Amino acid sequence: MVVSLDIKDCDMPRNLDLTALRSFLTVADVGGVTKAAGQLHLTQSAVSMQLKRLEESMGMELLDRSARQIGLTPEGELLLSYARRLLALNDEAWGRLSSDSYEGSITFGVPHDILHPHVPNVLRRFAAEYPKVKLNLISSFTASLLKQFNAGEIDVIMTTELEGSAKAEQLAQHPLVWVGAQGGRAWKQRPLRLASAQACAFRPISAEALDNAGISWEMAVTTENTETVEASLSADLAVEARLATRVPMDMEEIAHDNALPDLPVFDVNLYVCPERQSNLAAHLAEMIRAAYR
Incomplete structure (x- = not known):
């Protein structure tokens, strides 16, 4: 049948x-x-x-x-x-x-203001390709990261700088802009009230720009906590200089029509320590470069 x-x-x-x-x-x-x-x-x-x-x-x-x-x-x-x-x-x-998979650990440092949008995808990809490697993430200000990197404590760092050193590899350039609450009026007040973490590299830059423009200002918030700064901006109590790529949903770039001075463009830089676990550091660095291409 x-x-x-x-x-x-x-x-x-x-x-x-x-x-x-x-x-x-x-x-x-x-x-x-x-x-x-x-x-x-x-x-x-x-x-x-x-x-x-x-x-x-x-x-x-x-x-x-x-x-x-x-x-x-x-x-x-x-x-x-x-x-x-x-x-x-x-x-x-x-x-x-895989018999040739890497093991060990690697330390990666990045400022909080350039964590998004690329770093989460880089971390996800690295963890997937090197599951036996422990990746330690440090989020801090550029000055602190550079100090730790130069001391040999971090394998790879990203920074935001006006000018990088000879070791720096430029990934991108982002303008610094004035940011405040949506529809806010704090930017019209004089003296202008600023909010910025004490270790933030943008703090002296914005202050110098205001001095050069002859605009009086005062520091409305003195803190090391970026969440405190965010709360002050959202409440329209102050303004801050930030990268144009990092403006939260409840804030906006201030359209000041030349009432505030222009601010410089910052480099997003990459540093790779050649002495510490060079293979892993090189692979992580290449993933970061690919994310910025």
């Missing part, structure tokens, strides 16, 4: 393409195909083809391409949580079973 089996009627298991999932996850994290391609060391067309293949295999749209920045459809948001878990498990298995 011959039994005819219609394969279309069988409930056969289907496998997700992990390579395509990794591209999907990276695009969702960075908000664009171009940036994702840089992080994955692939061409833009290769990433686009992987995304298309993933959508076709699942028979649904996962990305919302109608806006300027790529977003996720409801189906894409659901898949994203599964993608994180699948890839994390894949990377953990690969790392634990």
Whole structure:
């Protein structure tokens, strides 16, 4: 007796393409195909083809391409949580079973005002590729990080500086701007009230700019706690000089129409210590560079 089996009627298991999932996850994290391609060391067309293949295999749209920045459809948001878990498990298995995987620890320092948007993705990628390595993160002001780096206490640091030393590698440039509460009026007061942490590198820069412009000012908040500064700005009690890339949702860059002086552009720099665990430091540094490309 011959039994005819219609394969279309069988409930056969289907496998997700992990390579395509990794591209999907990276695009969702960075908000664009171009940036994702840089992080994955692939061409833009290769990433686009992987995304298309993933959508076709699942028979649904996962990305919302109608806006300027790529977003996720409801189906894409659901898949994203599964993608994180699948890839994390894949990377953990690969790392634990790989005979040449690195072990040890590495210390990475970065100022709090440039933690986002890139550093979380860098940390996630490093942890996935080097699961046996303990990564210690230090978030502090640039002056403190440079002191620890020069003392040989930190392997890799990022900084915000007007000018870096010969050891510095420039990753990006961001202008310094005046920031205050949304719709606030504190910037119109004289003397101008400033809020800034004592160790912040922008504090003397903003004060000098006001002095040169002949604008009287006073320090409204003296603290080492950045949360205290944020509260003062949100309450429209003071203004602060900040990087244009770090303006919280409840604040805004002040459109002062030349009532306040222009501020300089700061470099985002990378320093890598060649003496301490050079392989791990080099790999972490390359991930940081890829995130900024």
